Amino acid sequence: MMHLLICILINYLLVMVAMAFFTLLERKVLGYIQIRKGPNKVSLMGLPQPFADVIKLFTKEVSFPSSSNLYPFIFSPMMGLALALLFWSLYPYSSPLFFPMYGALLFLCISSLNVYATLIAGWASNSKYALLGAIRSIAQTISYEVSMALILLSALIILLSFNLILMTSSQWSSISLLLPPLFMIWFITTLAETNRTPFDLSEGESELVSGFNVEFSAGSFALIFMAEYTNILTMSLFTSVFFFGMIPLGIFTDIPLVLKTMFFAFLFIWVRGTLPRMRYDKLMNLAWKSFLPLSLSMMILSTSLIIII
């Protein structure tokens, strides 16, 4: 029992460190995209910058708005981070701790629970900006979750398994080559799921100050921020697991997975540096009028191809 707990704790700790350096990577890459240097002042080349940020945020005074619903207000950031970390117990190592048979289903469950953290955070702040931001964010996430589940379903029809470890260890043909359009809509859907840049309507600075997390400061803001970036890493991990099968390479099996995950995480930053924000009605039209029919028809296509082949 202790063994399992310690392994899971180490796993979570490493995810947190990865997330910390991912924020630094984002600031650096955005800097170079905008032809300026990113953070480079803290100690050696600005490398400990994320730790400085974390220390600053957690030593600040935590303030609670007098009109907020206190317990949900405290609870929701923790819930967000806990759910974001829970994904990582599914990480398919080549020598895994346990074998979740239905990992893909657990992934869907946790990703649909993720909405509630935003919902509670926006409602409990008792501020109209926070509430509006939360409503926008929830509407967006739920809309894109429908097509995400359908895309994942058609991927799973081809993969013939719910087991993530089997997918990474014995899947030679990758879905991104079998059905390239499916992979494209999946990637756009993950961008929308994590409320990332072309679709970051939940924090429209010009209209809503900062979206659902206006009232959060110090430690609770840090938790929300960490949850967001952990979710990005998670989504890139699952993109590479579901859509890029790989050939087992003995003791080096884990390395390509990590490299692919890093590539997709980088793609998230790249998109943020390149694309402008989308209009809200266009976002909703994209979800319900393009992605939903497209993912449904992709499901029909993959099913029929499976039967034919």
Next chain:
Amino acid sequence: MPGMKFRQDMPPPGGYGPVEWAQKIPRRGLSGYAIFGVAIGISSTAWILYHFERNYKRRYELDMNDARIALEPLLEAERHRAFLKQLRKNRDEENMLMKDVPGWETGTLYGEPCYHNQAKRFPDVKPEEYFIHSRWADMYDRIWERRKH
């Protein structure tokens, strides 16, 4: 200047051509049809390879299933053996524990059998009762199948 006729400045005959307002970008890379062709080519190749992969996996599954069917009686026998071994351990432990109690018969509570039902069979008891003489940590290890008997 004399002898120079007045001439009205007019558009060229047939009028001016259309204004060239579009940016002129040279066409690079493959045409749309070519890109579609390459994509379809790659994915059909992938589907063919997938066909072989799936056949391989089906054969593998069949093989594994046969192996499981062949092993099933052995595993069942081992399970029964482990079960009986634990019962014997329980009996020995109870004998040793209760040796100082006069008139104690092992497996009964003052003469009343508590490990046999009407059909003289061992009933399904709770795991806590089955592992009664183990340490609780060992018991939970066995209940959760983290350790075999």
